[in-house]
Amino acid sequence: MEARDIIFSIVMVVSTFVLTYEWLSRFHANYSNALIILSAVVLVGSLAAMILSVDMRLRKIDQKLEDKERSTRISIQSVEDNMEKRMDDVMNRMDEAAETFNRRTYR
Template sequence: METRDLIFSVVMVVSSFVLTYEWLGRFKYSPANALIILSAMVMVGALAGMILLVDMRLRKIDNMLEAKERSLRINVQSVENNLDARMNEVLIKMDDVMDSMDRRRYR
């Protein structure tokens, strides 16, 4: 979690306080409305926390996918190298067989 995320979360909570306070001030403000202001702050704080948790989970999934992609790439590369080696062996054997057939044909 980055500091910028925490700063944005704090800004969300503070702005919910200011918005709710000013909105209720347009009507008749009374101390009983403090519960409404506190509820709005808690709700926005919970929303900010939820967004941060989703962000952390997405980053974790992204890191897992990158690790699996790396391992898959390494496995594909090793299979490719093994296949190249086997193909070279087959080509060498085919060349030997073709040479022996050419020698037999010219005799």
């Protein structure tokens, strides 16, 4: 979680407080219900916490995917190296067999 995420969450909560207070005082002359203001602040605070939670989960999933991709890449490289060694062995045997066959043919 970065500092800017926390700052944006705080700005969301403060702006909700100001917006709700001003909105209620505009429609009702000197009447602003603290419960309405508090509930709006709690609602936006919960929303900010939920967004930060989802962001953290997505980062964890992204990290897991990167780890799996890295391990898959290493596994593929290992299989590729093994196959290359085996192919070289088979090619050497084939060359030796072809040489032996050619020697027998020319005798």
